[in-house]
Amino acid sequence: MKNNYILQSEKQQQKALKIIQSLQLIKLWEKNGATVNQVGSVKLGLLAKHRDIDFHIYTDELNVKDSFAIISELCANPQVKKCEFTNLADTEENCFEWHLFYEDEQNELWQIDMIQIKRGSQYDGYFENVATQILQQMTPSQKEIILKLKYETPNEVKISGIEYYKAVIQDGAKTYEDLLEWRKKHPLNGIIEW
Secondary structure (H helix, E strand, C coil): CCCHHHHHHHHHHHHHHHHHHHHCHHHHHHHCCCEEEEEHHHHHCCCCCCCEEEEEEEECCCCHHHHHHHHHHHHCCCCEEEEEEEEECCCCCCEEEEEEEEECCCCCEEEEEEEEEECCCCCCCHHHHHHHHHHHHCCHHHHHHHHHHHHHCCCCCCCCHHHHHHHHHHCCCCCHHHHHHHHHHCCCCCCCCC
16 A cells, blocks of 8 residues: 555646646657756656656757747746746856746646756766666665655755655665755765766
8 A cells, every 4th residue: 555655746746747748848849859858856756745847958059049939938828927047058067947937726836947958068868867777776665765755854944856865775864864964964065976
């Protein structure tokens, strides 16, 4: 029998997939020559109370005008309430960051992160490989622990997904106290390597 954390997560997953379908996000980017990869907690089946949907989108070039044209189509959906853009094309990340805020039928706000990355750049495929490794290594009991910890984390405390995954899968954290202790020993400074 599935525990409550698994059931809650599955409900969140279904909502996330419905939102992705509603926006036709993947189809729109692909129509414009992009490769779209789901990453993050939705990809891993570890979506909890933080309503966040993550995509890495690969294009041959980072063209602001072309990207804004695609985003304007997504923003035409009346459920999209806000959009943020950060141009990181001249950094080692070599990307554009797009954040859409989508209001669902229950008036809950979802953040949709689309990181548009130049093909062949430093992080091309990196996070997808990390997701594959996590899925290969994570046991069912570790999945339950991760979801439990995510639901136990106070709303005002910001912990990135990779911190949960490393603490539980690689270092055996089982309780919220274990997680906090792990974070003291492993401060978050930029991108965490798997």
